[in-house]
Structures are given as C-alpha cells and as structure tokens.
Amino acid sequence: xxxxxxxxxxxxxxxxxxxxxxxxxxxxxxxxxxxxxxxxxxxxxxxxxxxxxxxxxxxxxxxxxxxxxxxxxxx
Numbered sequence: 001x002x003x004x005x006x007x008x009x010x011x012x013x014x015x016x017x018x019x020x021x022x023x024x025x026x027x028x029x030x031x032x033x034x035x036x037x038x039x040x041x042x043x044x045x046x047x048x049x050x051x052x053x054x055x056x057x058x059x060x061x062x063x064x065x066x067x068x069x070x071x072x073x074x075x
Contacts, residue, residue, distance in 0.1 A: 001071060002068060002071045002072065002075070005064050005065075005067055005068040005071065006068050008064045009060060009064035009065050009068060012056075012060045012064060013060060015056075016053060016056055016057060016060065019049075019053060019056075020053060023049055031045050
C-alpha cells in the first residue's frame, strides 16, 4: 500500500506541476481556448484555475502524502 500511495503522490504532483507550467507558459493560449466555450473574464479564469490547483494540492496531501507518511511511521 505504501508503494501505491507513494506513486500516486508522485503522479499527482507531476500533474499539478504540468497544470501550473501550462498556465504560466501558455496562459493566453489556454485562456483563448476556454473563452471560446465559456464567456468569462481573465480574472475569473485565473481565480478558477488557481483555486482548483490549491484544492488539488490539498487533496494530494490529505489522500496521498499524509497516509503514506502514516504508513511509513507504523511499519
């Protein structure tokens, strides 16, 4: 179980890093694509994405990293 949680944490942190890098280096392109589907201002777009990244990061810690550390301590 430790191995599964460890790899899940690594993969999820990689996805979070990919999301962050995509928004940093291709922000205008990503906004252009999303603004075709949803008519939202750029401030709302940024708030949604950074709020989503914050939620995803907290979920990674609660569901992957903290149980991994707990299992490392117990065994």
